[in-house]
Amino acid sequence: MLTTGEQLSRGRSAPMFRSMGMAPVTMEEQFAIEQFLFAEAELLDDWQWRTWFELFSDDAHYRMPIRRNRLRRQRKTDEADDMNGLEVAHFDDDKTSLDMRIQQLETGMHWAEDPPSRSRHLVTNVRVQRAEVEGEYDIRSNFFVYRNRLEAEVDLWAGERRDVLRVAGDSFQIADRIILLDQNLILAKNLSVFF
Numbered sequence: 001m002l003t004t005g006e007q008l009s010r011g012r013s014a015p016m017f018r019s020m021g022m023a024p025v026t027m028e029e030q031f032a033i034e035q036f037l038f039a040e041a042e043l044l045d046d047w048q049w050r051t052w053f054e055l056f057s058d059d060a061h062y063r064m065p066i067r068r069n070r071l072r073r074q075r076k077t078d079e080a081d082d083m084n085g086l087e088v089a090h091f092d093d094d095k096t097s098l099d100m101r102i103q104q105l106e107t108g109m110h111w112a113e114d115p116p117s118r119s120r121h122l123v124t125n126v127r128v129q130r131a132e133v134e135g136e137y138d139i140r141s142n143f144f145v146y147r148n149r150l151e152a153e154v155d156l157w158a159g160e161r162r163d164v165l166r167v168a169g170d171s172f173q174i175a176d177r178i179i180l181l182d183q184n185l186i187l188a189k190n191l192s193v194f195f
Contacts, residue, residue, distance in 0.1 A: 064195065162178040
């Protein structure tokens with residue numbers, strides 16, 4: 001076992017987490033953003049898709065890039081770091097295409113959601129920094145989504161979301177969301193839930 005002095009002299013071996021250098025926001029800002037994200041998750045769990053949709057700005061972008069297996073030397077790069085390099089995504093929606101997905105659910109005849117799924121969205125590890133654009137925040141958060149449908153269909157998704165939230169009155173709007181699953185192969189029969 002190393003002494004404290006020996007441990008300190010060895011230096012760090014783990015890479016620094018990218019959020020460690022974030023400029024702190026006030027506790028009030030952090031709390032307001034967390035409460036917004038928790039309320040958003042509740043809307044999804046309660047099948048309030050239209051109300052959830054209204055949380056998005058008119059220029060919103062909502063996407064889930066396909067994850068790739070990488071070599072150890074490539075571990076510090078991911079699909080969200082090079083936004084212009086996205087080639088393939090499970091979905092890549094603007095507000096219009098997101099609206100079409102919601103309309104399909106609202107018809108009650110969406111084959112993948114009849115009977116509807118029961119879901120639970122957990123949002124945690126919310127990291128916030130002010131964006132370069134005035135009135136916007138860059139958010140990184142972790143999520144876990146549980147879905148159960150019929151008697152035996154269970155799907156589990158875990159990953160990270162990278163959001164841009166824009167101040168809108170006394171609340172926020174989602175201007176951009178990137179969903180990064182911690183799996184590169186979707187084992188679920190469909191992706192009819194929102195993240």
